[in-house]
Amino acid sequence: MVLSIQRGGDNMPSLDGRRRPLGPGSCRKNARGVILSAVTAALLCLFGVESWGGDASAPAAARPWTPDDILLAERASQWAVSPDGKWAVWIKTKMDKEKNGLVSDLFLTDLSAGRARQLTRSLEKCAAPAWSPDGRSIAFLAERPPVKPEESDEEKSRAKSLKQKDKEDEGPQLWLLALSGGEPFPLTKSARDIGSFQWADDDTIVFSAKEGKSLYEKELEKRKDKTLVVDDAAHEPPVRLFKLNVQDRKSARLTDNADFISLWRVSPDGRRAVSVHRQSLSYDWDQKTPPRSFLADLSTGEKRELFAGERLVPSAVRWAADGSGFYVAAPYSTHPQYFQAYVTLLYFYDLKTSSLVRVELGGANGLEGGPEVTPDGFLALLPEGVRLVPARFVKSGLSWKRSDLAGDHVRNIFDIALDRSGRTAVYSHSTASRPEQWFRSRLEGARLTGAVRVTDLNPSYQDRTAARTEIVRWKGALDDEVEGLLYFPHGFEAGRRYPLLVAPHGGPLAADLDRWEEDYAYPQQLLCR
Numbered sequence: 001m002v003l004s005i006q007r008g009g010d011n012m013p014s015l016d017g018r019r020r021p022l023g024p025g026s027c028r029k030n031a032r033g034v035i036l037s038a039v040t041a042a043l044l045c046l047f048g049v050e051s052w053g054g055d056a057s058a059p060a061a062a063r064p065w066t067p068d069d070i071l072l073a074e075r076a077s078q079w080a081v082s083p084d085g086k087w088a089v090w091i092k093t094k095m096d097k098e099k100n101g102l103v104s105d106l107f108l109t110d111l112s113a114g115r116a117r118q119l120t121r122s123l124e125k126c127a128a129p130a131w132s133p134d135g136r137s138i139a140f141l142a143e144r145p146p147v148k149p150e151e152s153d154e155e156k157s158r159a160k161s162l163k164q165k166d167k168e169d170e171g172p173q174l175w176l177l178a179l180s181g182g183e184p185f186p187l188t189k190s191a192r193d194i195g196s197f198q199w200a201d202d203d204t205i206v207f208s209a210k211e212g213k214s215l216y217e218k219e220l221e222k223r224k225d226k227t228l229v230v231d232d233a234a235h236e237p238p239v240r241l242f243k244l245n246v247q248d249r250k251s252a253r254l255t256d257n258a259d260f261i262s263l264w265r266v267s268p269d270g271r272r273a274v275s276v277h278r279q280s281l282s283y284d285w286d287q288k289t290p291p292r293s294f295l296a297d298l299s300t301g302e303k304r305e306l307f308a309g310e311r312l313v314p315s316a317v318r319w320a321a322d323g324s325g326f327y328v329a330a331p332y333s334t335h336p337q338y339f340q341a342y343v344t345l346l347y348f349y350d351l352k353t354s355s356l357v358r359v360e361l362g363g364a365n366g367l368e369g370g371p372e373v374t375p376d377g378f379l380a381l382l383p384e385g386v387r388l389v390p391a392r393f394v395k396s397g398l399s400w401k402r403s404d405l406a407g408d409h410v411r412n413i414f415d416i417a418l419d420r421s422g423r424t425a426v427y428s429h430s431t432a433s434r435p436e437q438w439f440r441s442r443l444e445g446a447r448l449t450g451a452v453r454v455t456d457l458n459p460s461y462q463d464r465t466a467a468r469t470e471i472v473r474w475k476g477a478l479d480d481e482v483e484g485l486l487y488f489p490h491g492f493e494a495g496r497r498y499p500l501l502v503a504p505h506g507g508p509l510a511a512d513l514d515r516w517e518e519d520y521a522y523p524q525q526l527l528c529r
Helices: 041-046 067-071 153-165 215-222 459-463
Strands: 002-007 035-039 048-052 075-081 087-096 101-110 115-118 126-131 137-142 173-178 194-201 204-210 239-245 251-253 260-266 272-278 292-297 303-306 316-319 325-332 343-350 355-358 368-374 377-384 387-396 399-404 413-418 424-431 434-444 447-453 469-475 481-487 498-503
Touching (some): 260 316, 272 316, 316 368, 343 368, 377 413
Antiparallel strands (some): 204 239, 377 387
């Protein structure tokens, strides 16, 4: 048996609900490591057990789980629904044996028919697909060179070989793909990595990147000096915003800041941007000099500081659909300096009154990740034990009314994306005993209806038997409730003695949820064989 322990109270998962080291956007903490101890099955009677999963007397797997089942698993993420709600573009990630690493490609799903087709076939990583406002194009990031049509197969092979040798000097660039068809083509060929991007209108993309190479860097290149100096703020190039004309592929600088923009979001009309500027390269570790936040007019370059004097470090920013203001997710901790254990609170900044209002979420555990904006408010995933509660919040003035979602799969939804109208939803559903798949549904008020599965991830799992799981609870050292997931051996027999693997951890870094989480570090299905 494998017992995965999650501490209750102020815990919160990362943005996508998976285990993740502490950082912006991840805020529910959990502790795990591995300890082996032999106990009898009767020990389970000490826990308050809530049944969840398959039959306890289920037979062993028809075909046993293997390391390849875990290491080569397919995963779907970064879903973006087209403005008209008819299509969704997403990333499928899997391991590639030949490359000995992860491969990520774009897929396009017809949400009416439920059929998907692969858009890219690169051995490099694709990420962050985003629809143009008119729904005719998809921009995305990719780490691969353009293939010249006139090149011979030998030349292409040579170029690929050279690219592999010089891979450490390359990074993601912006690419564009027309929905009508054709090959993707690069929009940027920058010497710097493109950090993140957003469509401002049908012909303009705003992106963040480090400024061009300085004289100091060029001198280092001449000397072939590849020494990496950690926390070298004096020579670290600033991260700024740029705008790109999609038609002629020319870019222009939008900001002239001397610091490092780490998070930003453009308003729906493309006129303004909220940006978070790091002042220190070591803030993640010492948390002494916090970032500063600004609201800028992109046409004039004028900006004003936000949240001055407040202990507020945004981890996510989302503009309201009508552009009247924006939502800010930010960590909260009672510690005067560190955000090492915290919950994420949500605020709304109203442009008309220049005021910041806290959004009451109706729970003590805060918010998971950032809100998914709707025309009348937003959707949110709210931590509650080993699950997340999906809820809809409707805005009225500067207050919000919460309604928990009902309908298909709502007990185990861990990621969700909407179209512009807020009526078409795609979401991830799984349990600790049921592998992940994605579904399309209609959002009618606070109810999901007509769910249709739109992925076929890991079809080889169909002839495997997943371990039964139960949620167990007990009192911790501080008399708070600790919640964990108990995995039963395949072919478990009641009354028989089994060893118990207990998997806690020494620090507040992540969370275990009642979702399918099998990886090289924690292969529960292999341990339960």
